[in-house]
Amino acid sequence: MDAALAAGADAVGLVFYSPSPRAVTSDLARSLVQRIPPFVTRVGLFVNETPLRINAILDEVELDLLQFHGDETDAYCRQFGRPFIKAARVRPELDLVEFARSFPAARALLLDAYVEGYGGGGKTFDWTLIPPGLPLPLILSGGLQPENVADAVRGLRPWAVDVSSGVESAKGIKDAARIAAFVAAVKDADA
Numbered sequence: 001m002d003a004a005l006a007a008g009a010d011a012v013g014l015v016f017y018s019p020s021p022r023a024v025t026s027d028l029a030r031s032l033v034q035r036i037p038p039f040v041t042r043v044g045l046f047v048n049e050t051p052l053r054i055n056a057i058l059d060e061v062e063l064d065l066l067q068f069h070g071d072e073t074d075a076y077c078r079q080f081g082r083p084f085i086k087a088a089r090v091r092p093e094l095d096l097v098e099f100a101r102s103f104p105a106a107r108a109l110l111l112d113a114y115v116e117g118y119g120g121g122g123k124t125f126d127w128t129l130i131p132p133g134l135p136l137p138l139i140l141s142g143g144l145q146p147e148n149v150a151d152a153v154r155g156l157r158p159w160a161v162d163v164s165s166g167v168e169s170a171k172g173i174k175d176a177a178r179i180a181a182f183v184a185a186v187k188d189a190d191a
């Protein structure tokens, strides 16, 4: 968290998905979000979570944006009355325009590779599968790292990029130097 903030990240995410090696408890999340300054977006990531647990977390942890990474519907995502983004797990047979149209309340569409376990797999997908004219702002993710993110930013001009595995030294262990290199590469490519 400190490394992301020092590097100048616009948003930081907290994973509330217990099978993930990055999962945090609401107690830890509450203490972490207190370090986040104004104007940095506090994102909570959920995968097919129960509304009961999400509402309990929202009561305890100040979150600005919800990231739904499972099989949730638009109606499900909007019930919390918070801004949200919806992840699509990209594979050739998925019509991304139709998928995006089915989430009219979403702030953005996050594109991730199709992996077992729903996400955070460190795998890129074929960026040529992204159609022109998506009806939602695009957040690109999936296998991004300091070494390939400049190509992604220059080639696809996404609204934002998101990273997890690519800035880790081992699964679930963030690496401050890789975080700094990633954010620097994004800012350089966007200049």
Ligand SMILES: O=C(O)c1ccccc1N[C@@H]1O[C@H](COP(=O)(O)O)[C@@H](O)[C@H]1O
Pocket (backbone or CB within 6 Å): 013, 015, 017, 020, 021, 022, 045, 047, 069, 110, 112, 117, 118, 119, 120, 121, 122, 123, 141, 142, 143, 144, 162, 163, 164, 165, 166
């Ligand atoms: O980070 C996780 O553990 C995770 C678990 C379940 C769903 C999504 C998860 N992370 C998100 O997955 C994408 C891609 O991550 P990676 O960079 O390829 O590791 C990204 O949006 C993460 O926020």
